[in-house]
Amino acid sequence: MKKLVVITGASSGIGATTAKTLSTQGYPLLLLGRRIDKMEALNLPNTLCRKVDILDVTSFQSAIQEAEAKFGPVDCLINNAGVMLLGKPEKQALTEWNQMIDVNIKGLLNGIHLVLEGMTQRNHGTIINISSIAGRKTFSDHAIYCGTKFAVHAISENIRQEVSNSNVRVSIVAPGVTETELMDHTTNSAIVDGYKEWKKTMGAGLDSQDVANAISYIYNQPQRVCIREVVLAPTKQDS
Numbered sequence: 001m002k003k004l005v006v007i008t009g010a011s012s013g014i015g016a017t018t019a020k021t022l023s024t025q026g027y028p029l030l031l032l033g034r035r036i037d038k039m040e041a042l043n044l045p046n047t048l049c050r051k052v053d054i055l056d057v058t059s060f061q062s063a064i065q066e067a068e069a070k071f072g073p074v075d076c077l078i079n080n081a082g083v084m085l086l087g088k089p090e091k092q093a094l095t096e097w098n099q100m101i102d103v104n105i106k107g108l109l110n111g112i113h114l115v116l117e118g119m120t121q122r123n124h125g126t127i128i129n130i131s132s133i134a135g136r137k138t139f140s141d142h143a144i145y146c147g148t149k150f151a152v153h154a155i156s157e158n159i160r161q162e163v164s165n166s167n168v169r170v171s172i173v174a175p176g177v178t179e180t181e182l183m184d185h186t187t188n189s190a191i192v193d194g195y196k197e198w199k200k201t202m203g204a205g206l207d208s209q210d211v212a213n214a215i216s217y218i219y220n221q222p223q224r225v226c227i228r229e230v231v232l233a234p235t236k237q238d239s
Ligand code: NDP
Pocket: 008, 009, 010, 011, 012, 013, 014, 015, 032, 033, 034, 035, 036, 052, 053, 054, 055, 080, 081, 082, 083, 084, 103, 107, 130, 131, 132, 133, 174, 175, 176, 177, 178, 179, 180, 181, 182, 183, 205
């Protein structure tokens, strides 16, 4: 049997599509998110779904231990869970800033912390962190979201260097606009409308399958090959 892959934020969008894609390829999966009904509805074989808020390290760790007892050690962690709450910096609630920092940075770090040491001891493993094009450059109304994704880029590349000698790969996927639920949580309706207008100029965002294909490509390389970063966006996305 293939080795265990853990996907955070597997209840919708890129995470759910990646789960379906890797399951078709025969990987056993641990799917994590708060909406367990959505993950169970995927009905994938050799798959454990657990209701986990990635900020709760105890339940995150228990789910991984349970999956490892069933399928063996985690060979790949896909740190995908994230939130994007766009806002005007002088107006946005501090709670929204903190939520992005907590989920996009601290939640991602929780995942890395739970699996990295074991991977280095086994001299095998892959961590794929889902960042964003907003982790490479800034966009209006994205200040804190960009800050969290710049952090994902920096943390990923730094850890990659430090564990490379243990045969552990750390990769970044940085998508542009993708058709998912991500934008549904922004509370400023004028910003949501503006985003929709911007999206129209590019026809449509990427399909979540486009991003899942990039994740699958990275993971399915021989272990000696580390694709350090994939940046993908709609051809008509100009920024
Ligand atoms: P979705 O909103 O569809 O998916 C986000 C996922 O994150 C959901 O499954 C959600 O699950 C999960 N999540 C959020 N908070 C938590 C939490 N505290 N604990 C556990 N899971 C959590 O959006 P996408 O698929 O687009 O987002 C996936 C990743 O892709 C994110 O990191 C995002 O920043 C990144 N990205 C997306 C782009 C886009 O345009 N869509 C572009 C660039 C990057 P649940 O609510 O069930 O907990």
